[in-house]
Amino acid sequence: MSGRGLASHAVLIAACGFALYPLLWVLSAALSSGELSEAHALPLPRAPSLDHFREVLSGSGAGSVWFFLRQLGNSVCVSSAAALGALCVATPGAYALSRFQFLGRRSFGNVLSATQMFPGVAAAIPLYLILDAAHLLDSRLGLALVYAATAVPFSVFQLRAAFDAIPLELEEAALVDGASRFQAFLRIVLPAVRPALAVAGLFAFMGAWNEFILAATFMSREELFTLPIVLQRYVGEYDSRWGPFAAGAILVSAPVMALFLWLQRHIVAGLTAGGVKG
């Protein structure tokens, strides 16, 4: 192997070490029994056991695995609904931005990108009042709606870039064959951007899956909690229990990580099309 190849591998292996070390640390903390008592540089579990997982699964609330599964179910439902909703709402808008010349096109794009710059902290209280007025507090639907809407601007940008990459001729051929514009959009264009849809949906899903400030503000019944709120209890202000936190973190992260790795090929492709062009 050439010197350059060796150097490349050395840099990449060092980078992988940097990327993996915290993850291994979480894994070892989750599998060790008892609380951490002293520092260890090597992330190996001490006295391995599944106690922390058992504790997290049995939960605090009603004290049964079912309760944890129910909260897991809330997370799954809210996040999938948010991803679906964001896609349904963002796709036609992105298509219009990509294909039509219309009055206010520039300002529409500008307003969307500006919403990305407003810190969410200031929106929490008004959102609370809006959801309250719509009787959607303490409701999974309300939470899913908010998550979907916050994911829309970024999805629009991504999808617009994907539509831009589809040659116009594809639709024009369909229009010549007698299809309406909308039919061409549904039957020809949408299937062609499937990878981009998957990636935009994944980002919306992840955003919803990981969010906890809004969820903690809007939900006040334990049976409606999503997992991040549940996880937060283990690292409070006055008392941190890293073992159960690590176990919970693994349970919460594993599904999104699996999804992410499954779709990662498309992520590279999706961003290739200039997915972040603002």
Add this chain to the structure above:
Amino acid sequence: MISRWLVLLALVLTCRPAAARERITLWAAYSGREEAGLRAATAEFQNRYPEIEIALLTVPFGAYLSKLEAAIPTGNGPDVFIDSHERLPELLSRDLLASWPTDAALDADFSGAALGALSNGGTRYGAPLALKSLALYVNTRLVRAGHVTNTAELRALRSSLPRGVYPLVFEADNPYYAAAVLHAFGGELLSPAGDYALLGAPAERTLDTLEEWTRAGVVPEAPSGDLVKRLFSGGGAATAISGPWLAADLPPELEFSVQALPALSEANGRPLLPYVTIEAAFVSRRTRLTASAFALARFLADGPGARIRGEVGGQVVALQRLRGTFADARLGAFAVAAATGIPMPVHARMHAVWEPAARALQGVLRGKAEPKSALRSAAALFARNTRAPAAPARPGLGLLVLGAVSLWGAFCLIRASRDASLRRELRRSATAYRYLSLTSFAVFALVILPLAAGVGISFFSGRGHDFTYVGLGNYWDILSGGGGALLAPGSFWFVLGVTLLWTVLNVTLHLVLGATLALLLNQTKLAGSKLYRVLLILPWAVPSYVTALTWKGMFHRQFGAINALLQLCGVQPIDWFSRWLTAFSADLLTNVWLGFPFMMVVTLGALTSISKDVYEAADVDGASGIQRLRLITLPLLRPVLAPALVMGAAWTFNGFNVVFLVSGGEPGGTTDILVSEAYRWAFTRSSQYGYAAAYAVLIFGLLLLISRGSQLLGRAKAA
């Protein structure tokens, strides 16, 4: 198949658990054993009154007040909630409490002090549940006498204890604990009139004493609640000052006793006096089920509920006739301690004392500040956080501007509607508008409307829910340094500087690391590049708050992995969050870990889109590897990377999770960035939403400027 899943999803989302005939919600900020006790007590209530359903919610302590504030006025709050007596004025000022009916039979069983603490202007609110105060836990194996009379004895223990065992452990840098020493010196945190009182000789002597204890090894450095628990339960400390909550976390085999706090030899033998807090069950003013709510509160305070809370939850119950009847007699010491302690001052400004006092203690105990100067800056911080809100402004001018703007808008609209070419244009755009309608509606209702409301709130001041119009008052106040020096730590300009440095460093490191890795991965003949790519992308997949909390754990002074790694290299462990540079580096390292995969993937994507022909042409011309990189690859990458950089900069600028969860602004709020500062004003400094919203609007303006500027710059370069 898919449609069946969709129907199921819709069902789950829209269903709500069926409402029982009478459903009482009960909120508490409990965890661990206390929570178990409360659950057992409510379960017993449920047994006796099956027609009432109880929903108990335990809210993390930090989020408790803001959640109560948001929920009760809109009628979504609890019917009954548990809180401590010193919050009474705050709760009353927001009109959250129902008054308690006189009940002589019940009152006879509580101490006058407890009842007095829950009264205001002759009216009673809430029923006393438990007493919270500090006492001394003594490890009876390590302390043969089994009892400690004064702090000189504690100090003398040092010579007889095994190596590495501390005589005493407690959270010395937490004002709640340090107040016991302050009281022994005759000082106080807040005067009865509500004036800041951590000043003068008693305060200085408190800081001197605590600093000397730390230096002499009487107490460990940087003592967190975690450390107290771990050291005392593992025999690493002979005694510990803590509350009843510690007992719940100690292993059953540990031999210990509990006694009232010893005398402070440094203060001529005057006793250490802890704060006493009375926890009470309050009934919400907005409850619709008044009778059941009072029945539950009474059940918890009196008789069976109190007994269960004491036995299962290990609480020191306020009910006097149950004193000394519990199996664990050790907790009786807390009742004694509570009887002699100092009731937590009941004053609306009390909540503002903790942050400055904690900063003074931390500064001195870490050897970073002299007591005198630390106390001065603490007093200044208190003054800044409690100063009067911006003066009310007459809405006249604001309304005038608003009116003028809407008039002008209407005028433009009318003029435009007469324009024939515009009407043609509109007709042409009609199809596009149909596609846009759904997107626009959703974004307007749930993104733009809340943001606009946020902008509106920024013109008002006030806490919680009563607002006063102050015009641009909040903005002037923020931009003029917020009552302190213009560039003092914590002022807008200082925080802005930190934020800009934070953003520039992060984006640069993300770009350098991400692009380098992408260029390496893009080599055609590299073995295992797929595996590398999967491993390197992983940090992106982890939820950012999990990342932040994990790194916080890794930077922990005692058991963090980073210090362990440093020790392998022969470097002394570092207290990462005690100095600005190390705390900032910890935040930076975390955020670099979190963000480099995004840049790597974007660069990889851009690289694959560069056509191979360009490189072949370069090869024909005999270009070297460096030349290819400098003359072809980098220029072709720029147009794709520029927008990604702007977006990355916006995300970093607003990167709340890392700063808030890793360093938490330590030391002394100097690593806070604008967003975390805004969050503090909104949620921890007595809910000054208007002030926080003004911060948010300023952040928004800055980011718009930055992105606009970079766009213009990019265009100028391209031209």
